Amino acid sequence: MEMQIKMDIHLPPGFPEKYRKAVIRAAGLCTVKRTLANTPEI
Numbered sequence: 025m026e027m028q029i030k031m032d033i034h035l036p037p038g039f040p041e042k043y044r045k046a047v048i049r050a051a052g053l054c055t056v057k058r059t060l061a062n063t064p065e066i
Contacts, residue, residue: 029061 031051035044 033048033051035047
């Protein structure tokens, strides 16, 4: 079974553009996201 995960990141108005890539990178490294993307077999 193949699963896809889609994340929508909504930053508040006025959020500094220089931190946008860092937030997206941090979301990609999220433990919950990684676990859902690579579920262990039981």
